[in-house]
Amino acid sequence: MRCGKARKLLSMRFERNLDEASERQLNAHLADCPDCQQFSGDLVDVDGILSCWTVPEPQAGFTNRLMVRLPQTSQRLWWWSQWQDALRPATAIAAILALCFGTVLALSMNGQGDLLAGGPEESDEAQYAEQFEPVPGDSLGALHLDFLEETEN
Numbered sequence: 001m002r003c004g005k006a007r008k009l010l011s012m013r014f015e016r017n018l019d020e021a022s023e024r025q026l027n028a029h030l031a032d033c034p035d036c037q038q039f040s041g042d043l044v045d046v047d048g049i050l051s052c053w054t055v056p057e058p059q060a061g062f063t064n065r066l067m068v069r070l071p072q073t074s075q076r077l078w079w080w081s082q083w084q085d086a087l088r089p090a091t092a093i094a095a096i097l098a099l100c101f102g103t104v105l106a107l108s109m110n111g112q113g114d115l116l117a118g119g120p121e122e123s124d125e126a127q128y129a130e131q132f133e134p135v136p137g138d139s140l141g142a143l144h145l146d147f148l149e150e151t152e153n
Contacts, residue, residue: 001025001026001028001029003029003033003035003036006026006029006030006033006036007036007039009022009023009025009026010026010036010039010040010043011043013026014043014047
């Protein structure tokens with residue numbers, strides 16, 4: 001017999017739920033195993049300590065106070081759990097829709113919204129260019145445009 005099984009049988013012995021055959025096997029194991037002998041002694045010590053302990057009696061009216069509080073607690077939790085269960089799928093769907101809408105909005109704001117329409121046309125680019133004032137020659141924007149023209153060529 002292994003020690004793990006012997007320790008389970010020792011617990012069963014203290015609960016008075018051990019049959020005769022298991023009792024014999026346990027006693028045979030205990031005769032040869034000092035670790036399980038120590039465990040058995042520890043169980044006896046714990047049982048002795050617990051048998052001296054008395055369970056305190058509840059105060060007068062404890063059960064009535066508890067019963068009054070239980071329905072209030074369970075009703076509050078009931079409606080809250082119903083709302084949570086109902087909102088879980090709606091939250092997931094709203095998050096997916098927000099992600100899709102945000103992606104389309106970001107693409108259109110970055111000038112890439114034409115990817116969805118089939119590609120940019122020359123007239124669209126001309127309309128955008130006409131809306132802006134010419135860039136002053138000594139500005140950072142002009143330097144950036146010059147740099148872009150050089151890298152394209």
